[in-house]
Amino acid sequence: MAEKHELHEKGLRLTPQRELVLSAVRALGHATPEEVAEKVRQTHPGINLSTVYRNLETLENVGLVQHTHLGHGGATYHAAEELTHLHLVCGTCGSVGDAPIDVAANFVQNLSDDYGFKTDVTHFAIYGTCAACVK
Amino acid sequence: MAEKHELHEKGLRLTPQRELVLSAVRALGHATPEEVAEKVRQTHPGINLSTVYRNLETLENVGLVQHTHLGHGGATYHAAEELTHLHLVCGTCGSVGDAPIDVAANFVQNLSDDYGFKTDVTHFAIYGTCAACVK
DNA sequence: AAGCGAGTTGCGAACAATTCGCAGTAGTTA
DNA sequence: TAACTACTGCGAATTGTTCGCAACTCGCTT
Numbered sequence A, B: 001m002a003e004k005h006e007l008h009e010k011g012l013r014l015t016p017q018r019e020l021v022l023s024a025v026r027a028l029g030h031a032t033p034e035e036v037a038e039k040v041r042q043t044h045p046g047i048n049l050s051t052v053y054r055n056l057e058t059l060e061n062v063g064l065v066q067h068t069h070l071g072h073g074g075a076t077y078h079a080a081e082e083l084t085h086l087h088l089v090c091g092t093c094g095s096v097g098d099a100p101i102d103v104a105a106n107f108v109q110n111l112s113d114d115y116g117f118k119t120d121v122t123h124f125a126i127y128g129t130c131a132a133c134v135k
Numbered sequence C: 001a002a003g004c005g006a007g008t009t010g011c012g013a014a015c016a017a018t019t020c021g022c023a024g025t026a027g028t029t030a
Numbered sequence D: 001t002a003a004c005t006a007c008t009g010c011g012a013a014t015t016g017t018t019c020g021c022a023a024c025t026c027g028c029t030t
Helices: A016-028 A033-041 A049-061 A101-115 B016-028 B033-041 B049-061 B101-115
Strands: A065-069 A075-079 A085-090 A096-100 A125-129 B065-069 B075-079 B085-090 B096-100 B125-129
Touching: A016 A033, A016 A049, A016 A075, A033 A049, A033 A075, A049 A065, A085 A101, A096 A101, A096 B101, A101 B096, A101 B101, A125 B125, B016 B033, B016 B049, B016 B075, B033 B049, B033 B075, B049 B065, B085 B101, B096 B101
Parallel strands: A085 A125, B085 B125
Antiparallel strands: A065 A075, A085 A096, B065 B075, B085 B096
């Protein structure tokens, strides 16, 4: 038969809920557990919130998704593929903008050189005010 | 008479709890509401958690303290005076290190130039791995 | 010095977000 | 197909934070 499903390759069982959670994260870009659950319910209404939480955690363990804390209290998840940009969180309007990681390159370098601190650029939330709100 | 108390200058009443919360934040550097409460209880055991939360909020409104989200869920507060450094949060050991804002200067400049995004350097949490945990 | 009114405090309940324990269900492997 | 065990659903338990309300007290005014 063909190649294994990506979840199988990670040693996980392939359940409809699990697939749905993963594809929801991918479709949403970044979303809170609550939002993921809502998305999943569009096609699988019965899914339980606990299941969403557990699957997000599981998927994070195998590296398919990641989470960040974008301000308030809740964690925000996004797919691992999409880890090529920083998150610019606007404290005024709450929007989340993106910027390529390049802009942080020498900043990261500084921290590494001067402090031995290895910045996890993928797990990065930057607070400030977006261009729209500055006006 | 002499100059007004700093809290009076902000239009706030001077209560023992309020002063204690403020000095606890100053003494602790950065701390969660829970930690602040614990600190305050050392000298004023009866203080209520709600009061700590309310005072932190009030003090933040007048600019004497600030909060950041340093990872997990809880907010972390620190005194406004102390806003001269970045927080380097180690995802492995949970420690919070400091670095002068200078290291971020050109990074901030980049974001401003390229995206019109005004980074709030004082409200800044950087995730990564500290020198000690890298080893 | 005494009194008043508004800002504050304590306390307990209300909430929201997240985690846990358990029993039943359903992928997987042999 | 049978059996093993991960996974799901559900409800209860936790944790962190906010709210409503009555009592209190800070700071101003007489």
